[in-house]
Amino acid sequence: MCGIAGFVNFKKNLIDKKSIIEDMTNTLIKRGPNEKGYYISKNALLGHRRLIVVDPKGGSQPMIKIHNGKKYIIVYNGELYNTEDIRKELLEAGYEFSSYSDTEVLLTSYIHWKEDCVNHINGIFAFAIYSETDKKIFLARDPLGVKPLFYTIKNNNLIFGSEIKTLLANPLVEPILTKEGLTEIFALGPARNLGSGVLKDIHEIPPANFIEFTEHKFKLHEYWRLSCKPHTENASETAEHIKFLLTDAIKRQLYADVPVCTFLSGGLDSSIISAVAASEFKKHGKTLNTYSIDYKDNNLYFKNDNFVITPDSVWAEKMRKFIGSNHHKIINNNLDLASALYDAVKANDIPGMADIDSSLFLFCKGVAEKNVVSLSGERAIQMITNLVKQFINIGEL
Known part of the structure; x- marks a missing residue:
């Protein structure tokens, strides 16, 4: 289990906000006690806390990869179960790898397939990939919602993290409890509706959904849905x-x-x-x-x-x-x-x-x-x- 955090604004310089992403990432220490890492740039601040499971040296994050002159950065929480299958396919497509971690395979799959990468990978995941050259950030969550990923949008800022407390560590986010949030806690088990973060303006990316965020666009898209089909097996x-x-x-x-x-x-x-x-x-x-x-x-x-x-x-x-x-x-x-x-x-x-x-x-x-x-x-x-x-x-x- 790892933890991710992000603070993105394509209309404002965030370079002096490093302390904020550090505070956000520190809320995830128990999710990732082994390593921490940050990516600091003008429009995107990314944080990661790592629990080392595979490739101790080669799987550190945020991970950066440059392809055809374009720079891509990933922070990722999860595990891919078809890592070697995808790696083989990408090697045949001409890509190279410097580690055996699934993180690099996931990042490369996005470089190759862009948002359609979620239809090629098999696993449990919550990740964010920042395309610095294209000024776009892509966030995705696995089909069954095993790995959590919360977000909010405040004055052109996209703020996200693996836990609600991660968002609350950003001074732009206030812990305001709503009537709907209380209803969910007391009436649903307790539980949350799909996409709900209980507190005002805090949302969870629903299972099988991804977000694309640019200076001019916010898109929440469902990439997979359970369907009923005839059962033909005895x-x-x-x-x-x-x-x-x-x-x-x-x-x-x-x-x-x-x-x-x-x-x-x-x-x-x-x-x-x-x-x-x-x-x-x-x-x-x-x-x-x-x-x-x-x-x-x-x-x-x-x-x-x-x-x-x-x-x-x-x-x-x-x-x-x-x-x-x-x-x-x-x-x-x-x-x-x-x-x-x-x-x-x-x-x-x-x-x-x-x-x-x-x-x-x-x-x-x-x-x-x-x-x-x-x-x-x-x-x-x-x-x-x-x-x-x-x-x-x-x-x-």
Whole structure:
């Protein structure tokens, strides 16, 4: 996980505003604890905080590339799963690479395909590319909205970042709560409508959308939309198709130059992910580390009901034995959960699911002590929610 920040104005000189982009980027330290970088120019200030996962030396950002006399700069948060496929295609088109990072592949794909690059890449991403020669900035977000990207426009200024607090670090942006924002927090789960940043004039680029911003134009464009098509496969073919798609997606996320683990609650999502990951690890003579959360004295006070029949630990242990992982438990107590509520809300930028958020916050904090990358099924419900919202928007439901 990395973080990006930007401050752009094509009608005003921003060269003396470096301290502002530094303040904005500093809000992202926990997203990117390993490196920081800035790009300072007359019309665009870009900031980046990096969590190193791939290519420690060659993946630093902001990354600059010059092609046919034109200068392009990228700040990027995410991961491409078809990096080598795209690299091969671009090499055949005559491009050269100085690193093996997906950042350079993404930047080069924009140079080659411009805004259509989003239809060639496969991954989770939020990025900004500044075409200094053309005086244009391009921002894009992945199709399912896994990676966040917020923005606001104030007096010809485009201000953007990976978190709401990043925008609020710019003195032009005020934290004004609106009736609509409160309604979203209290009435939707809590959750946010697609594109909403809850606070006044703060927006989130919706999933599967990109922005083009120049001196004379602002364009928000949807580049992909879920569609309904006839299902022509039988049950056996459907099962094999789903198996391929799921295992392929998991395998593509295991590529890293740093320790990789998985969450394992014993539920369906985490069990499938951990089983596939463990199998891949074994092929390379390695053992997967898995993690689950538990609570002090949970075995004494747990009561089953029609929704939760057994503690997670029962099924996590069964899966641990089945896949042969090195399993670790992170134990929390009620005092820890209560004390972590503030930090959980601060990390999320808005109120969330209270004890669930603080529990997940403490769990991730514990996992991060020995790992950099972890695969989980935690976003599954959010992805389904986003897809349902897209259906609603196009009148399919």
